[in-house]
Amino acid sequence: MKRHRYGMNLDEGIPLQSPEDFELLYLDLFPQVVKRLDAWLSKGDGPLLLGGQIGSGKTTLIQYALRTAARQPDVVLHFDQDSLNMDQGDFLAILLTGLIRTALQHPIDLDFCALPAELAGLSATDWQGLLDALATTVVSMAAFTQMRALRQNIAGHHEYIVSVSTELGQRIADCLGRPLWIFASGLDKFYPGSAAFLSMAEAIAILRRHKTLFEVNAAHLFATSSSPLHGMESLLIPAAAESDITELLCRRMGVYGEPIRQTLGLLAQWSGGNPRQAIRLLAHFEAVRHKPHRNLAEQIALAIRETTGDYFAAAPRPSAELIEHLAKSGKINPAWFSLPGDKETARSALYGNWFFLNAFGADGYWAITVNPLIRSAFSDALPTDAPEVRLLRDYAQEYGISAQGLGPSRWDEAKQTEKSGEQLLWEILASGVEHPIHTHLTETLDILGAALLSKDRADRTIIAFKNPDILEPARAYLLAKANSYEYQRCEHIRIVGNKSRHCVSELLAFLQQETDIYSVEFDGCWPVEQLDLLDKLRDGFLEKEMLWWIPFAALKTYLPHWIQLRQLFEVFVLEDELLGSLSTQDIEADLAFFEALAETQDSAEAGVVANLRKVLDYLRQTAEAKVGHG
Amino acid sequence: MDKSIVRAYLWQEVVRLAFHPTGKRDIAAWIHLYQKSLRDFWQMSHYPELPKVTPQQEIKGAFDYEQLGCCADYTVVSRDKFSASILHSASAQGLLWSHHVDPGYFYFPIQDFLTAYGGLAKAISAFGDDDLAAVLNGLLFHPAAHQHIVSPIDKHHIRIGGGISNAFAYLFHLRYQLCPIENLRKAEQSRLLHLFKPAIQSNMTISAQDLMKVPHA
Numbered sequence: 001m002k003r004h005r006y007g008m009n010l011d012e013g014i015p016l017q018s019p020e021d022f023e024l025l026y027l028d029l030f031p032q033v034v035k036r037l038d039a040w041l042s043k044g045d046g047p048l049l050l051g052g053q054i055g056s057g058k059t060t061l062i063q064y065a066l067r068t069a070a071r072q073p074d075v076v077l078h079f080d081q082d083s084l085n086m087d088q089g090d091f092l093a094i095l096l097t098g099l100i101r102t103a104l105q106h107p108i109d110l111d112f113c114a115l116p117a118e119l120a121g122l123s124a125t126d127w128q129g130l131l132d133a134l135a136t137t138v139v140s141m142a143a144f145t146q147m148r149a150l151r152q153n154i155a156g157h158h159e160y161i162v163s164v165s166t167e168l169g170q171r172i173a174d175c176l177g178r179p180l181w182i183f184a185s186g187l188d189k190f191y192p193g194s195a196a197f198l199s200m201a202e203a204i205a206i207l208r209r210h211k212t213l214f215e216v217n218a219a220h221l222f223a224t225s226s227s228p229l230h231g232m233e234s235l236l237i238p239a240a241a242e243s244d245i246t247e248l249l250c251r252r253m254g255v256y257g258e259p260i261r262q263t264l265g266l267l268a269q270w271s272g273g274n275p276r277q278a279i280r281l282l283a284h285f286e287a288v289r290h291k292p293h294r295n296l297a298e299q300i301a302l303a304i305r306e307t308t309g310d311y312f313a314a315a316p317r318p319s320a321e322l323i324e325h326l327a328k329s330g331k332i333n334p335a336w337f338s339l340p341g342d343k344e345t346a347r348s349a350l351y352g353n354w355f356f357l358n359a360f361g362a363d364g365y366w367a368i369t370v371n372p373l374i375r376s377a378f379s380d381a382l383p384t385d386a387p388e389v390r391l392l393r394d395y396a397q398e399y400g401i402s403a404q405g406l407g408p409s410r411w412d413e414a415k416q417t418e419k420s421g422e423q424l425l426w427e428i429l430a431s432g433v434e435h436p437i438h439t440h441l442t443e444t445l446d447i448l449g450a451a452l453l454s455k456d457r458a459d460r461t462i463i464a465f466k467n468p469d470i471l472e473p474a475r476a477y478l479l480a481k482a483n484s485y486e487y488q489r490c491e492h493i494r495i496v497g498n499k500s501r502h503c504v505s506e507l508l509a510f511l512q513q514e515t516d517i518y519s520v521e522f523d524g525c526w527p528v529e530q531l532d533l534l535d536k537l538r539d540g541f542l543e544k545e546m547l548w549w550i551p552f553a554a555l556k557t558y559l560p561h562w563i564q565l566r567q568l569f570e571v572f573v574l575e576d577e578l579l580g581s582l583s584t585q586d587i588e589a590d591l592a593f594f595e596a597l598a599e600t601q602d603s604a605e606a607g608v609v610a611n612l613r614k615v616l617d618y619l620r621q622t623a624e625a626k627v628g629h630g
Numbered sequence: 631m632d633k634s635i636v637r638a639y640l641w642q643e644v645v646r647l648a649f650h651p652t653g654k655r656d657i658a659a660w661i662h663l664y665q666k667s668l669r670d671f672w673q674m675s676h677y678p679e680l681p682k683v684t685p686q687q688e689i690k691g692a693f694d695y696e697q698l699g700c701c702a703d704y705t706v707v708s709r710d711k712f713s714a715s716i717l718h719s720a721s722a723q724g725l726l727w728s729h730h731v732d733p734g735y736f737y738f739p740i741q742d743f744l745t746a747y748g749g750l751a752k753a754i755s756a757f758g759d760d761d762l763a764a765v766l767n768g769l770l771f772h773p774a775a776h777q778h779i780v781s782p783i784d785k786h787h788i789r790i791g792g793g794i795s796n797a798f799a800y801l802f803h804l805r806y807q808l809c810p811i812e813n814l815r816k817a818e819q820s821r822l823l824h825l826f827k828p829a830i831q832s833n834m835t836i837s838a839q840d841l842m843k844v845p846h847a
Contacts, residue, residue: 005847006811007673254673255810256697259782286675289696 007254010283013276015059019067026064027248029057029240029275034065036235040213041069045179047212049229051188051221052237054353055276058188058215061237066183073183073213074172075102079200080186085567086196087560089155091203096154096161097134098182099168100127106175113164119153120146155560158202165206179211188217191351192227195462195559195566198573204228219351222337226576239273239356239369248275249282263296270304270372272356277373280307308373311353318349323370326355331365460541464552465574470615471549474574475519492519497526504533511544521549522558531561538564578619587620631752633761639744639753640765640830647829648836649798650709654687660838661689661706664801667842668693671818672809695808698781698788704801708733712797714804716790718779731795754830759823762830766822769794770803771815786810802841817845 003009003020016022028034040048052058066072075098082090103110104127114124122129134150136143154161173180184207190197205228207214214220216229221236223229240248245268250257257264267285271278285303288294294302322345326332332355336346349355354374358367465471475492493510495503503526511518550558552573559566591613651660661681669677672695681691692703704714715728744750768774773791781788788807794800809815821843829836 004670004673006814008675010675255783255786258784259697283675290676290694 004254008256008286009252009254010279010286012283013055013279015063017063022064022067025251026060027244027251029244029248030061030237033235033237034061037061037065038069040233040235041065041071044233045211047208047210047214047232049214049216049221049232049234050237051216051218051234053218053239053274053350053356054188055274056218056237056239057275058237059185060275062183062185062213062215071181073181074176075099075180075182077182077184077207078186079184080189085563086199087155087563087566088158088199088202088556089151089153089560091200092158092161092165093134093151093154095203095206096165096168097131099165099172100131101135103168103172104128104131106172108171108175110168110171112167112171115164119157120150152560158556162202162206166209169206169210173210182207182210182212183215184212185215187214187220192217192219192223192347193570193572195562195569195571198464198571199556199559201228208232217351218357219337219347222334222347222350224338224576226573236357239358240275242268242271242273245271245273245275245278249278252279252282263300266300267303270300270307272353272369272371272373273358274353274356274371277307277311277353277371280310304373311373316348316352318345318352318354322346322349323354323374326368327370327375330367330369331361331363332368333365460544460546460548460569462548462550462555462569462571463574464550464555464571466552467575467618468551470574470618471521473612473615474578475521475549489515490517490519491515492521494521494523496524497522497530498524499527503527503530504537507534508537508540511540517545517547519547519549522551522554525554526558528561531558535562535565538568541565541568575619575622578615584620584623587616587623591616591620631749631756635747635749636753636757637761637765637768638740639750640757640761641769642741642744643750643754643830644765644769644826645796645799647834648826648841649796649802650835651798651838654683657706657708658683658689660798661691661801663838663842664798664805665691665693667844668805670844671805671814673811673814698783698786698808698810700779700808702804704797706797706801709797710795712800714800716779729790729792729800731797731800737795757830759827762823762827763819766819766826769799770806770822771819773803781810783810785812811847813847814845817847821845 001011001014001018001021003024005024009025016026037048037050050058050062052061077094077098079086079091079094082094110127111125116122116126116130117124120130120133122133133146136147169180187200187204190200204214208228214229214232218236220227220229221234225231242265246261246265249264249267250261253260253264263285264282267281268278270281281303284306285299288299288302288306332346337350339346350357353371355368355370358369360366465474491510491513493506495506495510497503507520510520548569555571651657658681665678665681668674674697678693679691681689683689687707689706690703691706692701694701700716700718702714702716704712706712710731710733713728713730715726717726769791772789773794775792776789777792779788779790790807791800791803794803806815806818809818825836825840828834
């Protein structure tokens with residue numbers, strides 16, 4: 001990009017790349033992070049997650065560190081330069097391409113497999129030909145079609161490709177006589193709950209065997225134990241100091257910066273410490289300065305409005321309660337980022353820059369700042385009633401009861417303070433509305449259910465499950481909760497995929513019913529034509545709140561056919577969500593509880609207990625198997 | 631030949647070769663290229679509006695330079711009939727003044743005298759770099775008669791020439807004067823010296839494209 005040496009350099013926050021870029025515009029906003037990254041680059045031998053929120057300066061910081069690094073990466077992978085609608089075949093193809101390219105630069109024996117012949121019909125030793133086909137630079141329909149076919153082939157034989165890639169990586173490392181150094185960029189573009197992120201799990205599993213620098217979003221740093229990114233060393237780029245942002249903007253303005261340093265300071269306040277947001281504010285401010293008859297305050301207000309429009313036009317909105325809490329407390333519990341189903345929408349709020357992480361406190365909480373651009377959007381929309389009061393009102397309305405006097409008193413006589421929402425809710429439950437079986441598992445299922453089945457969520461979720469034996473009990477519990485706590489209707493259907501059945505017609509007929517939530521279990525083997533047809537009908541699902549239950553292994557084969565559809569859905573793996581929230585001790589405690597309960601309960605709840613015990617047994621076995629594999 | 635006379639001939643040659651587009655199309659193209667060059671010369675983020683041709687065949691242009699607290703608009707009818715208004719909002723009162731040149735009134739006919747003197751060829755063969763530099767200084771970089779405008783940028787001296795009667799020379803000198811980047815101004819001085827010298831020696835018109843180039847600094 002052409003730069004002005006002395007004047008203005010306003011772009012949309014494109015990462016700095018050239019020596020001129022760094023000479024003119026770079027500011028060391030995060031010296032501690034750079035120091036730690038330098039240390040890892042020179043001495044580290046395992047993987048590292050470098051995470052930051054969108055626009056925090058991750059790519060620039062990495063490029064800066066790499067410029068002075070003693071050794072450049074052996075393999076560079078860009079996962080975000082194809083498209084963002086990728087499947088397993090795409091991710092593995094990018095990885096495989098990078099490894100082959102590096103392998104061909106060293107004297108490595110590649111005769112361990114005949115992949116060029118198996119994948120592309122070339123001679124068994126024509127690895128260069130395979131590389132040319134995978135990473136074609138020819139702009140033609142034929143080349144593109146061949147590349148797509150190769151990727152589909154890779155997806156269709158993904159387990160084999162994983163083993164080849166693993167072997168390739170190992171052989172390169174052996175040849176080098178040191179850890180293979182890989183830079184995996186662009187993972188930050190894939191939201192943790194997206195179908196694309198699920199599809200990259202195998203590629204990540206291979207990469208983490210090496211000295212890989214993963215460029216991720218801050219949200220990825222709070223991965224649960226079921227995430228492929230869990231357990232790696234990590235570095236977070238926090239929000240920058242306001243004074244540093246002011247200096248950054250001054251640099252961007254060149255000679256024109258000093259006379260308006262004070263104004264730049266005002267813009268820096270609205271940036272929340274996010275460099276890209278600051279540059280966008282500045283670019284919009286400069287644009288509106290050309291408009292006549294506007295004073296400085298109006299110019300800044302217009303700049304804020306334009307930048308807000310850019311940022312949040314397509315971003316999913318977090319809950320007002322979350323933002324209210326964050327604005328008041330100025331901190332967030334990191335455990336919220338891994339709540340099942342992103343119950344508090346904390347993770348999506350972090351990913352979408354609705355707030356910025358500042359620093360980790362001694363109290364175990366993260367100090368945060370609500371994004372200044374959105375504060376006003378929420379301050380008017382916050383409900384005047386606390387959530388528990390609204391819940392009571394809704395319950396009363398549903399059952400035709402007067403809301404006056406309903407529920408327990410809000411005043412705790414014993415403690416002489418107002419009761420919290422959780423206290424009130426528990427008292428309502430205890431007073432006879434329902435007798436909950438309170439265990440860790442039910443609590444986790446409740447949270448998951450509330451996240452998935454809330455009337456306020458106008459979206460669609462795929463719940464993948466690995467073991468069909470726990471599907472029924474977990475779903476039965478969740479759907480039962482949907483019709484009791486959340487005051488909404490939920491209908492369920494199981495559709496068995498079969499060549500001779502019109503599964504899509506069955507689904508469409510089901511979606512004609514009057515209900516709030518459509519729960520669909522995909523069973524059997526759905527034919528490819530029906531999967532493709534579902535993808536084409538995507539627009540018809542936009543207004544529906546849907547839960548699709550799909551076997552995990554089947555989902556991986558379905559996703560490549562749902563190029564449009566998979567962008568609509570958030571994906572959860574049931575066992576991972578449950579295991580991510582339950583420790584082995586929790587599971588053992590719940591099992592002991594149920595065993596005691598079985599002696600005393602002979603009501604209809606016994607069936608629920610039996611179901612939950614099945615879930616727990618499975619989870620315990622899975623947890624033990626994980627521990628056994630280390 | 632006396633140095634001042636040599637410089638007088640050089641002055642006229644500079645104006646003739648670079649600031650003398652003829653015909654409405656050439657004038658419009660010259661001003662179009664001028665406007666476009668301002669963004670890169672001043673190293674701004676935006677291009678100014680492109681000039682417009684009125685039904686009366688006048689060329690109207692304008693640019694905003696909020697970073698200096700000034701904006702300008704101008705109307706060019708011909709080489710020696712134009713007006714330029716500059717609003718300087720950096721000053722507390724928000725001053726506006728206009729520079730007008732109207733050939734309907736008497737102006738010292740320097741060219742007539744030089745033609746009568748008949749010393750052009752001798753002057754062209756005798757001039758040195760110092761003569762050309764002095765002429766460019768007097769015409770563009772530091773007009774002898776000028777008004778200072780206060781710039782918000784430190785060490786930025788703006789000298790608006792009071793006696794420039796050629797529309798294109800006036801506009802071109804504004805481009806230089808309003809540029810706050812000292813390194814760029816120095817580079818521009820050097821560039822124009824190297825541009826005009828061979829053009830004058832070989833009597834070649836300088837195209838607007840070449841004139842409007844931005845130097846490397």
